[in-house]
Amino acid sequence: MPSQGRRSQPLPKGWDRQTRPRILKRDRHVCQWPDDGNPAGICGEPANEVDHKIPAHLGGPETDDNYWALCRWHHARKTAREASAAAHARAPRARPRPPHPGLLP
Numbered sequence: 081m082p083s084q085g086r087r088s089q090p091l092p093k094g095w096d097r098q099t100r101p102r103i104l105k106r107d108r109h110v111c112q113w114p115d116d117g118n119p120a121g122i123c124g125e126p127a128n129e130v131d132h133k134i135p136a137h138l139g140g141p142e143t144d145d146n147y148w149a150l151c152r153w154h155h156a157r158k159t160a161r162e163a164s165a166a167a168h169a170r171a172p173r174a175r176p177r178p179p180h181p182g183l184l185p
């Protein structure tokens with residue numbers, strides 16, 4: 081495992097040195113992950129990561145609208161979910177789709 085705290089990959093396309101601090105400031109260093117169980121409707125934990133809402137490989141634009149601040153936990157969760165979604169997309173469809181209920185006699 082690479083050591084934490086040192087960026088081993090180049091910045092994503094469209095990012096510059098100011099992108100991260102700018103988004104964190106805009107989002108007031110608060111995790112923007114939607115959370116219905118929270119009065120604010122978002123996670124609200126202190127955020128120190130900036131991520132794409134829609135990943136670049138899924139066509140997410142490199143604009144501030146598509147960046148948001150996330151807490152470490154949600155960023156890790158999102159990354160894991162995207163990895164698993166990508167694995168699913170590669171897997172062949174296991175089950176045929178059931179017929180539409182409206183088409184049944």
Ligand SMILES: [Zn+2]
Pocket residue numbers: 111112113123124125150151152153154
């Ligand atoms: Zn969070």
